[in-house]
Amino acid sequence: MPMPLEPPAFDDQVITARYPFLPQAKSAIRSHMEMNNIEFDALVEMDWLEAVRVRARVRLVESIVNKEIDSTQSIDIHTPYGQMIECLSFLYAMVTVCASFDERLLARWAEGESSRADQLWGTIETSTSFENLARTYIADIRLNNSGHWEIPMIDFIEICPKISGSYWRLPNRPVSNGWVTLSPSKSENSQERLSRLIKERIREQLITDCRQRMEIMDEEFAGKMAEEVGRILGLLQHQASSEVSFTSADEEDWPPCMREITTQLAQSVNVNHVGRVFLASISRVIGLSVEEAQSFFASAPDYSAETTLYQLNHVYEHEYTPAGCPKLQINACCPVSRGDVHSSLCNQEWMDHPLKYLRARQRSKHREEQEKKSTAVDSNQTPQ
Numbered sequence: 001m002p003m004p005l006e007p008p009a010f011d012d013q014v015i016t017a018r019y020p021f022l023p024q025a026k027s028a029i030r031s032h033m034e035m036n037n038i039e040f041d042a043l044v045e046m047d048w049l050e051a052v053r054v055r056a057r058v059r060l061v062e063s064i065v066n067k068e069i070d071s072t073q074s075i076d077i078h079t080p081y082g083q084m085i086e087c088l089s090f091l092y093a094m095v096t097v098c099a100s101f102d103e104r105l106l107a108r109w110a111e112g113e114s115s116r117a118d119q120l121w122g123t124i125e126t127s128t129s130f131e132n133l134a135r136t137y138i139a140d141i142r143l144n145n146s147g148h149w150e151i152p153m154i155d156f157i158e159i160c161p162k163i164s165g166s167y168w169r170l171p172n173r174p175v176s177n178g179w180v181t182l183s184p185s186k187s188e189n190s191q192e193r194l195s196r197l198i199k200e201r202i203r204e205q206l207i208t209d210c211r212q213r214m215e216i217m218d219e220e221f222a223g224k225m226a227e228e229v230g231r232i233l234g235l236l237q238h239q240a241s242s243e244v245s246f247t248s249a250d251e252e253d254w255p256p257c258m259r260e261i262t263t264q265l266a267q268s269v270n271v272n273h274v275g276r277v278f279l280a281s282i283s284r285v286i287g288l289s290v291e292e293a294q295s296f297f298a299s300a301p302d303y304s305a306e307t308t309l310y311q312l313n314h315v316y317e318h319e320y321t322p323a324g325c326p327k328l329q330i331n332a333c334c335p336v337s338r339g340d341v342h343s344s345l346c347n348q349e350w351m352d353h354p355l356k357y358l359r360a361r362q363r364s365k366h367r368e369e370q371e372k373k374s375t376a377v378d379s380n381q382t383p384q
Contacts (some may be wrong), residue, residue, distance in 0.1 A: 003201060007136040015133075017083035018120070020090035021113050021202060022136060029091055032084045043092050044224050053228075055089035060096060060232050063112025064105075094206075096232060098213040099225035104267045105236055106210050111268055111301045114203035122192035130191060137201035141194070142179070148190040149182045151197070156180040159200045161331075164273050164302065167193075203270075253361040255354040256346060257328050258282055260335040261296075268301050274323060274331035280312050281320035282354060290316055324353040 007023055010016060016028040032038070043049055055075065076082040090113075097109045124130040127143065134141055140152050153175060160168040167173075167185060174181040182193040222229075251259075261275045271279075276297070283293035290312050297308045325346075328334045336346045345351065345360060 003137055003205065004135065004139040008132050010132075013080075013083050014077055017077040017086040019117065019133070020087045021117065021206060022133075023205070024136065025087065025090075028083075029087045032087050036084065038088070040095070040221060041224065043088065043095070044228070049088070051085055052088045052092055055085055056092035056096065057232075059089060059093045059112070060109060061235065063109045064232070064236050094210060094213070096225060096228050098210050098217055099222045100229045100233055101214055101217075101222075102233060102236075105233060106207060107267055107269045108236065110203045110206040110210070111270065113206055114199045115301065117202050118195050118199040121198065122188070122195040124191070127191075134194060134198055137198045137205075144181060148184065149194045150179040151182065151194070153178050153180050156197070159197050161272050161274075162200050162270060163196065164271075164276055165307075168273075200270075253358055253365070254286075255282075255357040256336050257325075257334050257354055261333060265296055266299050268299050270301050272331060272333070274327065275333040276311075277315065277320065278323045278328060278333060278354075280315040282322040284316050284320070285322060285355065286358065322354055326352065328354070 003023075010022070010024050013028060016022060016025040019025065020029065038046075038049070043052065075085050077086050093109065097106050100106075121130060121133060124133070131141065138151055138155050140155075142150050144150050153170075156173070157170060160170065170180070174183060182190050182197070184190050184193070188196070254262075258279065261271055261279045264271050264275075265279075279296060280293055283296070290309070293312050294305070294308055297303055300308075323333075325334060345357060351357060351360075
């Protein structure tokens with residue numbers, strides 16, 4: 001189901017400063033700008049707003065570099081000044097991302113902000129306060145008699161495919177009269193589980209809002225942001241180059257789906273369960289070691305070395321077969337559109353499995369090598 005059309009109202013300025021990504025915070029951000037006569041240009045140019053820009057850079061750097069987002073705040077958000085800095089820093093960070101027109105930066109920033117929300121909301125001590133925030137993103141939630149949170153099955157089905165792990169598969173969750181119980185696990189309580197679900201809604205909303213801003217971004221204003229954008233994109237490129245080290249000598253033979261999934265993971269995009277299992281299984285088939293396969297997942301936003309190694313060993317030991325093209329297409333793991341002139345091999349009628357793509361590429365390379373050898377031999381035998 002879509003997000004609630006009328007989320008709960010918050011009059012507390014501390015809440016909108018602590019969680020400036022909330023839809024309800026938009027009016028608070030607008031109010032800060034109006035009260036201080038701040039235009040968008042001033043955010044970029046005015047010296048007295050340097051504190052806003054510094055805080056925004058911290059938010060962006062944390063999203064790009066850090067695996068664990070720092071949910072603490074060094075600014076006193078119980079003061080009007082602190083509330084202004086926190087709200088406007090969020091806006092400036094978002095504007096920087098929009099002015100970059102870079103999907104990698106957008107993905108990292110949205111992941112960072114939503115991860116911060118996940119950490120903060122999972123530790124809220126009062127269930128009423130948490131519920132009011134949660135209803136911004138899921139209209140119907142409730143506590144059962146055991147003190148565990150429940151959500152409508154339709155919301156769970158929509159959100160859970162984007163989260164890896166057996167816990168998030170519907171057959172593994174208690175369901176009663178259309179309500180799914182988010183029972184606690186060894187590592188997280190019920191509230192933390194619900195926060196993890198809400199994180200996906202927050203991330204999606206941030207991405208949607210940014211893309212809408214990108215469409216209407218004024219070129220002149222984007223030009224003024226060029227230095228800021230260049231600085232953060234340079235950091236992103238440096239981080240990506242230091243994180244990714246493909247180990248297969250035949251990477252050029254990989255099917256587009258495999259290349260796309262490894263690229264998304266390297267950019268900290270949250271690849272769904274089907275994509276992750278496919279990458280693990282095809283890594284096994286092409287002869288990569290478990291350690292080499294594990295390196296693909298190192299930049300995933302929810303990466304855990306222990307969990308990833310356990311899941312990879314399971315795939316390798318049980319010799320999982322990679323999913324075919326139809327399943328990958330249904331689960332948004334295929335980057336190729338039918339008729340794409342740049343992927344003529346994928347558009348062949350007989351091409352219905354990534355392993356067929358690999359074999360076709362290998363056969364083609366073998367023929368090319370044989371033709372080169374034949375040409376070389378003929379040249380050597382030509383009379384002088």
